[in-house]
Amino acid sequence: MTELSHYIDHTLLSPTASETDIRKLCEEAWIHQFKGVCVAPGYVGYTVEMFEFCPVKIGIATVIGFPLGYSTTETKLFEARNALVNGATELDVVMNVSRFKSMAYLSIREELRQLAEIAHAGNALLKVIIETAYLDSFELYTACEICAESKVDFVKTSTGFAPKGAEIETVKKMRAILPAEIKIKASGGIKTREQAIAFIEAGADRIGTSSGVAIVTGQ
Known part of the structure; x- marks a missing residue:
């Protein structure tokens, strides 16, 4: 396995x-x-300054339409462009679960497609948070399919604001559904080294966590 810190x-x-x-x-x-x-x-520009002389490349991600995802498409597009101007290299956007539950799949796909275009034009990655806590098996499959069709870079499990976060079995299902070129970010409730390794073994390529230091040091 790659050094654990390189997943976080x-x-x-x-x-x-x-x-x-x-x-x-x-x-x-x-x-x-x-x-x-x-x-x-609001902290993207400040974070860019903090890493100005960093000898290793560290991605700077920010959130779009966070945490509920039901901003208008126009608002999300503005947020994305603004984040890129300020120096973000990765955009974690919340899918509009409300519209998704209304089966407005075409509008969801179009929104994500536009966001992917903006991100890629700015040499940034687009991660889509589908908020798996609110999805049944069919909805999980559908959401992953829409993300794949929209050419996103990552599908992410959770915002951390829903009733539950990432789950091992859900990540395994996502890995089985998504094409190999689309990666998975597991987030929400991952606090220990053992949990992080389990999610990576289940198919996660990134671990989103506020407990990064504890995970890599075991303390």
Whole structure:
């Protein structure tokens, strides 16, 4: 297995996170060489500054349409463009679960397609949070199929704001549904090294967690 730290998106999306907290997050990511950090949109520019002289490449992710996903398409597109202008290299967008539950599959696909185009034009990755806690097996399959058709880079399990986060069996199902070129990010409730390894073995390519340091150090 690749070094565990290279799977981790070190995440801080608390509504009370201060600049001091974000600076600490960046310092930890630098020290442990995490794959990326994930911060609120308002902290993207600050995070870029923190990594200005970092000798290793650390992805800077932010969230779009977070945490409920039911912003209008126009709002999400603006958020995405703004994040890229500010220096984000990865966009974690929440699928519109409300529209999805209304079976508005074509509009969901079109929204994600436009977001993927914007991200890729800016040399960024698009991760789509499908919020698996709210999906049954058929809906999980459908959501993954829509993501694949939209040419996204990752499908992500959870925001961390739903009743439950990532589950091993769900990640296994996602890996079986998605084409090989589309990766999986497991997030929500992953706090230990053992959990992280289990999710990677189930098919996850990234682990979104606020417990990155504890996972890699075992403390």
